[in-house]
Amino acid sequence: MKKIKIALLGAGTVGGGVWDILQTNKENITRNCGYEIEVEKILVKDATKKRKDGIPENLLTSNFEDIIYNDEIEIVVEVMGGIEPAKDYIVKALKQKKHVVTANKALLANHGNEIIKLAEDEGVQLYYEASVAGGIPIIQTLKESLAGNKIEKMMGILNGTTNYILTKMTKEKVDFDAVLKEAQAMGYAEADPTADVEGYDAAHKLTVLSSLAFGTSVKFDEVYREGISKITSIDIDYARELGYVIKLLAIGKEDAGTIEMRVHPTFISQSHPLASVNDSFNAIFIKGNAVGDLMLYGRGAGDLPTGSAVVGDIIAVIKGKDKPPVKAEEDTSTVKIIKPMGETESEYYIRLIVKDKPGVLGTIASLFGKHNVSLSSVLQKGEGVPAVSLVFITHCTREADVQEAIEEIITMEEVVELANLIRVENGKKRAGAQ
Numbered sequence: 001m002k003k004i005k006i007a008l009l010g011a012g013t014v015g016g017g018v019w020d021i022l023q024t025n026k027e028n029i030t031r032n033c034g035y036e037i038e039v040e041k042i043l044v045k046d047a048t049k050k051r052k053d054g055i056p057e058n059l060l061t062s063n064f065e066d067i068i069y070n071d072e073i074e075i076v077v078e079v080m081g082g083i084e085p086a087k088d089y090i091v092k093a094l095k096q097k098k099h100v101v102t103a104n105k106a107l108l109a110n111h112g113n114e115i116i117k118l119a120e121d122e123g124v125q126l127y128y129e130a131s132v133a134g135g136i137p138i139i140q141t142l143k144e145s146l147a148g149n150k151i152e153k154m155m156g157i158l159n160g161t162t163n164y165i166l167t168k169m170t171k172e173k174v175d176f177d178a179v180l181k182e183a184q185a186m187g188y189a190e191a192d193p194t195a196d197v198e199g200y201d202a203a204h205k206l207t208v209l210s211s212l213a214f215g216t217s218v219k220f221d222e223v224y225r226e227g228i229s230k231i232t233s234i235d236i237d238y239a240r241e242l243g244y245v246i247k248l249l250a251i252g253k254e255d256a257g258t259i260e261m262r263v264h265p266t267f268i269s270q271s272h273p274l275a276s277v278n279d280s281f282n283a284i285f286i287k288g289n290a291v292g293d294l295m296l297y298g299r300g301a302g303d304l305p306t307g308s309a310v311v312g313d314i315i316a317v318i319k320g321k322d323k324p325p326v327k328a329e330e331d332t333s334t335v336k337i338i339k340p341m342g343e344t345e346s347e348y349y350i351r352l353i354v355k356d357k358p359g360v361l362g363t364i365a366s367l368f369g370k371h372n373v374s375l376s377s378v379l380q381k382g383e384g385v386p387a388v389s390l391v392f393i394t395h396c397t398r399e400a401d402v403q404e405a406i407e408e409i410i411t412m413e414e415v416v417e418l419a420n421l422i423r424v425e426n427g428k429k430r431a432g433a434q
C-alpha cells in the first residue's frame, strides 16, 4: 500500500480528534483514499505535556522547522488556532508546495483571500471544511452540490458553545458561567470563549460562508455582530410565552446584488426547523433559487465531529493531489454592495422597564408611531410595583427607524431602561416593501 506523510499543527481538542479517527478508522480511510496516512510530526506548544493516550511522544515537536523542512511531509493540517503564528506556518507550508487543511475560521475570516490566492498560485490545495459548523459538510456543499444555485438566504446556528448555553438556559434554570464552563470542558469553546459568547466565532463563520455563497470576497468587519451575553431568563420566558425560542443566528441574504450579513440573538418561531436544533448541534438553513429550502444539521463542535471534517479534507487532498491544479479566474464583476445594518428589516422584541404611571404606554406607542414603527403586540407585567416590564413586538420595520424610536423613548423620565432589543426572524417583509 502507498503511504502519504502528513503533519498536524496542534494536538488539542481537534488535533486529538483527528489522531483518534486516523487510528480508529484506518482501514476505511486507506480504502477510501488509496493511501495509508502516516502522521510524521505533531507541532505543539509544550512537547513535554502529557497527551491523549496513543499519541507517541516521538512525534511531538515544538519546532516548526521539523515540519516545514521535511520534504516527505506532503500535507500540513493546521488545528492550532489563532492568527499568528498559524498564518505564518500556513503561508510557509503553501510556499513549500505542501497542501494545507485548516479548521481556523478566525484566520480565514481575516486573511482567507490572501491564503486561498496563495494556494492557487502555488498550485497546491487548501481545504477548510472544519472551519464552519464542525462536522457538517457545508463548505463542499456550497462549492459543489449547490454551485448551480443562486443562494438567496442562509440562516445558521453556527456556534456550538452558545447554542449549548442557550439550550440549557431555555430548558433548565442555570447559571450562565457554570454552563459556559461545561461547554469548555467538552471542548466546544474557543481558547478565549469571548469569541463564542460575543458572536465573533459565528461572524467568522458567516464571513467564510458568505464569500462562497454570494461569490464575492466578504470582509469580517462587514458582518454585524452581537453576542448572547445580554440574554436573560426573563427574555427566554417572554419568548416562550410569545411562541418563540431565542437562538444566536448568523443570517446572510442577497437581494439584487446587495448583501446583508448579521449575527445576533434572534427570536424564531417554535415551529421553525432551527428552533429544535439544541445543545452543541449546528444547522444551516439555505434557500437556493433552484433547490428551494434545504437544511443541514449536525455536530458543530467537539473533537470527533470536527476531526471528521478534517479527515475528510485530508482524504480530498489525497484524491486530488496528482490532478492538475484548477486556478479560479479572477472575477472583477462580483463586487457586491453590503447593506448597512440600519437598512435591514425585521420584526423586533423590545423590552422596556418603565415606571408604572398612567399614560406611559400611550406616550411610548405614539413615539414608535412617530418613527414609523408599527406595533403588533404589547405585554405588561409586574402590575402594582413601581417599575414594570413593557414588552413590544413590532411589525416588520427598518432597523434605523427602531433605533431612532428607542433613542427618543429612553429619554422619557418614566422609562428606566431598555432591558433588551432582540430581532424576530419571521421571513415577513415590511408593508409596502418590494
Ligand SMILES: NC(=O)C1=CN([C@@H]2O[C@H](COP(=O)(O)OP(=O)(O)OC[C@H]3O[C@@H](n4cnc5c(N)ncnc54)[C@H](OP(=O)(O)O)[C@@H]3O)[C@@H](O)[C@H]2O)C=CC1
Binding pocket: 009, 010, 011, 012, 013, 014, 015, 043, 044, 045, 046, 047, 049, 062, 078, 079, 080, 081, 082, 084, 085, 103, 104, 105, 106, 130, 131, 134, 187, 188, 189, 190, 191, 300, 301, 302, 303, 306
Ligand atoms: N474545538 C472545536 O470544537 C473546534 C475548533 N475549531 C478550530 O480548530 C482550531 C483548534 O481548536 P482546538 O483544538 O479546540 O484548540 P486547543 O486549544 O484544544 O488546541 C490547540 C493545540 O495547538 C497547539 N498550539 C497552540 N498554539 C501553538 C503555537 N504557537 N505553537 C505550537 N503549537 C501551538 C496547542 O499545544 P499545547 O497542547 O502544547 O498547548 C494545542 O495542542 C482552532 O482554530 C479552532 O477555532 C474548529 C471547529 C471546532
Ligand SMILES: N[C@@H](CC=O)C(=O)O
Binding pocket: 131, 133, 134, 158, 159, 160, 161, 162, 188, 189, 190, 196, 201, 300, 301, 302
Ligand atoms: N467554539 C466553536 C467551535 C467550533 O467551531 C463553537 O462553539 O462552535
Ligand code: NA
Binding pocket: 129, 130, 131, 132, 133, 134, 135, 136, 137, 138, 139, 309
Ligand atoms: Na463543516
